[in-house]
């Protein structure tokens with residue numbers, strides 16, 4: 242089978258021929274139909290991701306496909322079942338193995354592309370906004386990097402939860418995508434005085450920050466009393482530093498959220514959230530935006546679309 246492999250950090254991954262993988266105890270083998278790309282794949286290539294699986298590895302964190310074989314001790318899902326699955330790697334290939342208890346059977350209404358694309362982005366948005374920040378109807382939610390995979394999902398979920406959504410992204414075209422996903426207001430992230438722009442819109446109750454840097458600082462200073470700031474990612478490269486005195490005087494909270502961490506300390510919270518989201522996708526109330534679909538041999542091009550900030554929503558590879 243063909244797989245998109247990283248041999249050494251800092252080097253370009255490449256398509257390689259590998260033997261068909263055998264599922265181990267507790268695992269299933271999937272014939273992969275779709276694998277969605279993530280900013281974290283870029284960090285993994287650079288050796289800057291928080292998880293460091295041993296090299297060489299097959300890139301690709303979230304997939305959907307058909308169960309092809311069961312490992313020892315696995316009762317199901319049965320071969321032929323359509324499922325979604327995630328992990329830190331293994332998805333950019335024609336076949337791959339995942340723990341059976343990390344596979345979600347797909348309802349009829351969910352296609353492979355959407356099922357691959359929703360897990361990390363929507364899972365992160367749902368746990369962050371509902372479970373961690375307790376976003377309330379009518380609250381003002383700022384989403385930075387709002388045209389990216391994780392940002393656009395948070396716009397959609399925030400809107401569904403009844404928030405007034407302010408989307409920040411770079412350029413009119415990307416802001417229009419955020420508006421179509423449900424943003425009430427938009428701000429170009431290159432606006433010189435972001436704090437003033439946010440205050441002019443009435444301030445912010447909950448910030449969902451995927452970019453870091455100056456945008457986080459502006460949001461902190463434009464936060465309303467009892468505001469919550471979710472540190473989700475640092476796509477811009479700068480990790481924000483938070484002056485604790487501002488938290489004190491304005492009664493603010495900064496909340497960290499690492500979605501993958503739940504798999505270790507509270508997997509039931511994560512799987513329950515994914516099941517809820519899958520139901521929303523199957524009934525059509527969430528519609529993951531996929532800007533590009535590419536075959537496996539163009540996976541490098543897909544990653545370049547993320548690196549160069551040309552993708553909106555998700556990029557999906559179809560092995």
Ligand SMILES: NC(=O)c1ccc[n+]([C@@H]2O[C@H](COP(=O)([O-])OP(=O)(O)OC[C@H]3O[C@@H](n4cnc5c(N)ncnc54)[C@H](OP(=O)(O)O)[C@@H]3O)[C@@H](O)[C@H]2O)c1
Pocket residue numbers: 278279280281361362365386387388389390391392409410411412415430451452472473474475476477478498499500501547548550552554
């Ligand atoms: N905490 C968690 O559990 C969790 C889960 C998933 C992802 N994340 C993190 O969330 C962030 C976004 O991930 P994603 O998969 O949504 O990525 P993505 O689709 O590439 O979106 C990132 C967005 O950030 C903006 N951006 C600003 N500066 C950038 C730069 N220097 N390089 C690239 N993009 C830049 C871009 O929008 P504009 O061009 O419009 O500015 C882009 O749309 C990443 O830092 C990722 O590691 C965290």
